[in-house]
Amino acid sequence: MQSSIELHQDEQVLAVIRQSIVCELGRFILAIFFLLTPFFFFFPLLKLGGFGFVLFIIIESFAILYFGRLGIAWYYTLLIITDQRIIDTDQQGLFKREISELDIRNIKSCVTIKPSLFERFFRIRTIILKTKKEKEFNIRFECIRDVSMVKELLSEVLDKYGK
Numbered sequence: 489m490q491s492s493i494e495l496h497q498d499e500q501v502l503a504v505i506r507q508s509i510v511c512e513l514g515r516f517i518l519a520i521f522f523l524l525t526p527f528f529f530f531f532p533l534l535k536l537g538g539f540g541f542v543l544f545i546i547i548e549s550f551a552i553l554y555f556g557r558l559g560i561a562w563y564y565t566l567l568i569i570t571d572q573r574i575i576d577t578d579q580q581g582l583f584k585r586e587i588s589e590l591d592i593r594n595i596k597s598c599v600t601i602k603p604s605l606f607e608r609f610f611r612i613r614t615i616i617l618k619t620k621k622e623k624e625f626n627i628r629f630e631c632i633r634d635v636s637m638v639k640e641l642l643s644e645v646l647d648k649y650g651k
Contacts, residue, residue, distance in 0.1 A: 493587060496572055503641055505567040510610045511631035512562050519558055522551040557582050567615075567629045569641060571649045574617060576627045590627055592649050596620045598642050600635050615639070 495501070509516075526533070526547045533540035564579035574595070576588045601614040613635040617627040632638055 493568070493575060493577065495570065499570050499572045501568060501570050502645065503569040503638070505569070505629070505632060505638060507562065507565055507629075507631040508610070508612045508633045509562065510612060512558065515558050516555075519551065519555040523548070523555060526551070567627075567632075567638075569638075569645060571645060574627060574642075576629060588625065588627060590617060590619060590625075592645060594619050594621060595642075595646060598639050600639070617642075 526544050530544060533544045536543070560582060561579045564577060564585065566575075566577045568575040568577070571592070573592055574590045576590075578586045578588070580586065596618045599616045599618060601616065603613055607613060612631045612633055614628065614630045615632055615635055615638060617629075619626060
């Protein structure tokens with residue numbers, strides 16, 4: 489596992505796929521709720537004096553930090569398809585990122601999981617890239633909006649570069 493992405497010489501990025509925001513919508517709504525709730529108690533907190541104001545600032549700081557963490561985690565969780573490999577970046581917080589890569593020649597198949605009712609409603613899918621070697625890992629990327637485009641691109645890349 490790496491912590492940064494470096495392209496090989498003569499490697500071209502063909503697509504950068506981000507998770508659909510729909511999967512994180514509940515968490516974002518909760519974060520907005522945490523951001524706005526202290527404002528409803530602003531005047532009662534001010535009646536407590538300096539302690540109330542400090543409490544307000546602490547609650548808002550944690551809410552802003554939580555909202556920022558969610559935004560960064562969503563924005564930097566990517567599936568990058570190049571002409572030589574597949575790169576899966578998984579941002580797990582503000583400072584922790586896992587990067588997994590899989591060589592194009594080691595991909596055995598591209599499978600989508602049967603969608604749940606939620607996934608059917610929002611037209612999102614989970615895609616799994618299976619490897620030829622049993623000891624290697626599979627890449628699982630959830631909440632992709634246009635899976636048919638991704639599968640088509642992967643089949644083109646496998647046909648063109650995978651041999």
